[in-house]
Amino acid sequence: MTVERIKPDDFTKTPAAPAPRPNFGSAMIPKERYTSADYLRLEWERMWTKVWLLGCRLHDIPEPGDYHVTTIGKEEILLVRQKDGGVAGFYNVCLHRGNRIMAGSGHAETFKCQYHFWEYGLNGDFVNIPDLESFPQGAPPCKGLRAVKVDTWNSFVWFSLNPEAEPLRDYLDPMPEHLDPYHFDRMVKVMDVTAEWDCNWKTSVDAFNEAYHVQGIHPELLYFIDDRDVQIDLYGRHNRYLVPFATISERVTETTEIPHLIKHVMKEAGMDPARFDGRVTEVRKATTSCTITTTTTSSPTSR
Amino acid sequence: MDLDLRGMKAAVTGGTRGIGRAIAQLLAEEGCDIATFGRAPERVEAARVELSALGVRVHAEPVQGRDGAKVRQWMQASVAALGGMDLVIASLSAGGGTDEEGYWHRNFEIDLMSAVRAVDEALPALRQSRAPSVLVIATMAASETFVAPMAYNAIKASLITWSKQLSQKLAPEGIRVNCLSPGPTMFKGSNWEMIKVARSRIHDKVVRQQPLRRMATAEEIARAAVFLASPAASWCNGSHLLVDGGYSKRVAF
Numbered sequence: 013m014t015v016e017r018i019k020p021d022d023f024t025k026t027p028a029a030p031a032p033r034p035n036f037g038s039a040m041i042p043k044e045r046y047t048s049a050d051y052l053r054l055e056w057e058r059m060w061t062k063v064w065l066l067g068c069r070l071h072d073i074p075e076p077g078d079y080h081v082t083t084i085g086k087e088e089i090l091l092v093r094q095k096d097g098g099v100a101g102f103y104n105v106c107l108h109r110g111n112r113i114m115a116g117s118g119h120a121e122t123f124k125c126q127y128h129f130w131e132y133g134l135n136g137d138f139v140n141i142p143d144l145e146s147f148p149q150g151a152p153p154c155k156g157l158r159a160v161k162v163d164t165w166n167s168f169v170w171f172s173l174n175p176e177a178e179p180l181r182d183y184l185d186p187m188p189e190h191l192d193p194y195h196f197d198r199m200v201k202v203m204d205v206t207a208e209w210d211c212n213w214k215t216s217v218d219a220f221n222e223a224y225h226v227q228g229i230h231p232e233l234l235y236f237i238d239d240r241d242v243q244i245d246l247y248g249r250h251n252r253y254l255v256p257f258a259t260i261s262e263r264v265t266e267t268t269e270i271p272h273l274i275k276h277v278m279k280e281a282g283m284d285p286a287r288f289d290g291r292v293t294e295v296r297k298a299t300t301s302c303t304i305t306t307t308t309t310s311s312p313t314s315r
Numbered sequence: 316m317d318l319d320l321r322g323m324k325a326a327v328t329g330g331t332r333g334i335g336r337a338i339a340q341l342l343a344e345e346g347c348d349i350a351t352f353g354r355a356p357e358r359v360e361a362a363r364v365e366l367s368a369l370g371v372r373v374h375a376e377p378v379q380g381r382d383g384a385k386v387r388q389w390m391q392a393s394v395a396a397l398g399g400m401d402l403v404i405a406s407l408s409a410g411g412g413t414d415e416e417g418y419w420h421r422n423f424e425i426d427l428m429s430a431v432r433a434v435d436e437a438l439p440a441l442r443q444s445r446a447p448s449v450l451v452i453a454t455m456a457a458s459e460t461f462v463a464p465m466a467y468n469a470i471k472a473s474l475i476t477w478s479k480q481l482s483q484k485l486a487p488e489g490i491r492v493n494c495l496s497p498g499p500t501m502f503k504g505s506n507w508e509m510i511k512v513a514r515s516r517i518h519d520k521v522v523r524q525q526p527l528r529r530m531a532t533a534e535e536i537a538r539a540a541v542f543l544a545s546p547a548a549s550w551c552n553g554s555h556l557l558v559d560g561g562y563s564k565r566v567a568f
Contacts, residue, residue, distance in 0.1 A: 235513040264512065265504035266355070268332070269410040271513050286417025289379050291355060 026190045028254065031245035046212040060085055060173070063249075064183045067091045067101065067162070067169040069201060072117060077134055080117040082171075089160055089171055090114050090123070092134050099164060101171045102136045102157035113157075123157075132156050167197035187250050223255055227263055234261040235271035259296045266292050318545040319446070321346035324397040325544070326390060328433050329380065329407030331358040333502050334452060337537035338404055343369040345541065347402070350393030352378035352386075372397055380407045380425040383432050390436035400440035402544045405430030405474075406452040410506050411467040422470040430474060434481070441490050446546035448491040451478040453555075455498040459563040462517065471496075475555055482553035491552045493543045498559025501530040526561040535560075 045051050068080040073093040080091045081104055088104035090113065106113050106125035113125050113132070122139050124131040131140040136157035144151060161172040163180035165188065170180050181188065209216055219225060226239040233239065238256040240263070245252050258277040260266060270278070270292055275285040281299045290298055320342065330339035331353030339349050343366045351366075353359050356377040363375040374396035378385045394400050409425035412418035434449055441447035455461065457472035475494050482492035499521050501507050507530060511518040522528055539558045542548055557563065 232513045232515075235509050265508065267410075267504060267506050267509045268408070269412070269506045269509070271509055273513070284415075284417050286412055286415055286421050289381055 025193050027186075028243075030243055031247055034246055046214060052212075056085055062172075062174045062177070064161075064163070064170045064172045064177060064180050067171045068117075070099070070164060070167050070169060070197075071201065073099065073169070075119065077119050077121055078117075079114060079120055079123075080169075081114050084173070087173065088112065090157075091162065091169055091171065092123075094134055099162050099169050100135060101160045101162040101169075102132075103160065105158075106130050107152050107154070107157065108141075166192060166195075167199075184250070186247055187252075190252060221251065221253065223253070226261070232273075234264045235267075236273040237261065239263070256296060258299055260292055270295065316547060318345055318542065318547045320541070320545050322348075323401040323444075323446070323546075324348045324350070324399050325402040325404065326350040326393050326400055326433065326437060327404045327406055328386070328429055329353060330404075331355065331362045331375070332504055334497060334500060334533045334536045334540075335404070335406035336362060337502070337533035338406060338540050339366060341534070341537045341541045342402070342404075342544075343371045343373075345545075346371065348372040348374075348397045350374040350389075350397055350400070352376045352380075352389050352407075354379055380409070380429045381421070383424070383428060386429050386432045387436045390433050394437065394440045399443055400437045401444040401446060402448055402450070403434055403437045403441065404450045404452065404540065404544055405433055408452070408454075408471075409467070411456075411462070411465055414463070414465050419466040419470070422466040426467070426470050427473055427477075431477070438490075442488060444490075446549070447489065448493070448544050448546075448548075449478070449481070449485075450540055450544040451475075451492070451494045452540065453478075453494050453496045455496045455557060455559040455563055457496060458557070459559075459565075462521075479553050479555065486552055491548070493548070493551050493553070494555040495536070495540050495543055496555065496557050496559070497531060497536040498557075498562040499525070499530045500533055500536055502533040505533075521562075524562055529560075531558065531560055 065084055067082045067089065068091055072078070072080050073091060076093050076095045076097075078093045082089050082091060090102045090104040092100050092102070094100050104113050105111070106127065108125065108128055108130045111125050111127040113123050114120070122131050122133055129140075129142050131138070133139045133156070136155070136159055138151055138156045141151055161175065161177050163170050165180055165184060177183070221244070223237070223239040223242045226233050226237070236257065238259050239261050241256060243254040258274050260271065270285050270288070274292065274295055278285045278288065278295060278299060283299060288295070288298065323346075325342045325347040327335050327339045327342070327349065328351070329335040330349070330351030335351070339351055339362065343349050348371045349366050350373075351362060352375065353362070354377065359375045359377045363373050366373045374393045376389050376392070378389050380386060407425060407429045409421050412421065430451055441449070451474050453474045454468065454471040456468040457475055461468060475496070478492050478494040485492055499507060507518060522530065536558055539556060543551055543554070543556060
């Protein structure tokens with residue numbers, strides 16, 4: 013399906029045109045991709061340790077010394093705001109006995125392992141190794157914590173376990189063109205929810221790549237979105253889908269009254285639903301002063 | 316019982332869906348020619364085709380009920396197309412809303428004034444009829460506190476008052492005027508169908524108030540409406556019939 017952008021000169025300038033459709037065939041997907049430990053291992057070797065991953069938002073660590081610990085697989089990464097305003101990332105592992113150094117998020121002047129008090133600076137360098145003179149071999153030959161690649165885009169902090177990772181911008185292409193106009197840097201996170209599912213990670217990602225489940229899981233949305241006329245675009249590693257909002261599904265019958273969620277959108281767009289004499293199916297085109305499509309992108313993330 | 320409707324000409328405002336559509340259907344099955352209007356061209360066309368298939372004449376136009384001039388023109392065109400008018404059923408409604416000012420204007424124009432204008436334009440033809448009658452469709456929500464205070468409930472109440480007083484004025488001319496107030500009614504494309512899915516708690520609460528644990532069908536409302544409008548109800552004048560399946564609890568002494 014192709015979604016028609018109702019306002020061609022939309023302020024977001026996010027491309028709406030459909031991308032060429034790759035031919036993936038229509039063979040059944042082997043269930044082993046969801047159940048096999050070997051497949052999971054291959055994903056770790058060839059994907060999770062190679063790609064750029066979302067760590068946190070810059071707003072989560074605004075001041076030098078602010079840190080946030082994120083996880084990917086069995087690894088933990090300590091993301092730290094530096095004195096120069098940049099962000100660095102380290103494996104959250106003490107070089108002495110492999111103990112976890114920090115947990116959660118907060119502010120620190122130094123990172124001190126609570127096992128033997130080995131202490132690291134914000135840049136990961138050794139600051140203090142208690143009784144260093146009693147180690148005949150001296151301090152480990154490295155300078156300190158093992159760093160990972162870190163970069164930022166659009167207020168998000170990204171990291172990669174791959175020392176050879178391409179520049180973040182190249183990796184994200186073409187999503188910045190789609191999402192830069194939304195200015196996430198001007199947005200404030202008001203809720204942070206973690207839901208842990210006992211399933212393969214792709215089970216959850218699959219749900220966010222379709223609107224097919226709306227009739228079963230979110231039937232109330234049948235009176236708010238068009239769940240069938242959805243445009244899915246694939247851009248190599250990334251994808252997006254466009255879902256028309258402020259309209260009703262083909263699965264339900266148009267009503268005399270405007271459904272309440274659509275009324276909310278109309279008000280946000282400066283329209284008075286009480287004075288709108290068009291039909292429910294005409295609201296979308298009438299609401300030209302706001303963005304009515306939502307763009308959802310999918311990309312591997314870490315928690 | 317013979318409703319004596321064969322060959323009569325009936326105008327139904329908002330007769331392209333729901334209760335109005337069911338009334339138009341039943342009238343056509345009883346042999347009435349039908350005039351109606353609605354907002355959606357494809358539903359107007361569907362009603363025209365389906366009603367015509369019953370072997371009666373049909374005049375149907377897409378009209379936005381807020382447009383007073385268009386409502387008047389529709390009635391004039393209906394009288395001309397059908398060659399007279401015997402029954403006027405004012406069924407059009409904008410539905411409920413909130414208590415915001417815009418909804419007062421909306422329900423005033425669409426629920427109340429479309430009825431006043433349609434009856435006004437039909438009067439010369441009604442005076443020529445052998446058994447003329449006007450039926451106004453109000454709502455149980457006019458006499459029973461329901462969901463929330465809103466323009467819909469109060470404007471519909473004004474229709475009840477108007478129909479009663481109109482019945483006194485027109486009775487000497489042989490024109491009967493009655494009013495029918497349906498309770499919550501479920502049909503395909505009804506607002507309740509939407510509320511059942513989109514705001515299920517409101518729907519479920521209303522159904523729990525119904526002694527029969529369900530809402531009316533449009534056909535159940537239409538059967539009572541068609542009787543009241545028909546010559547068979549010749550001694551019903553100025554009556555207000557509540558058809559709510561027992562939703563309202565007050566004993567109306």
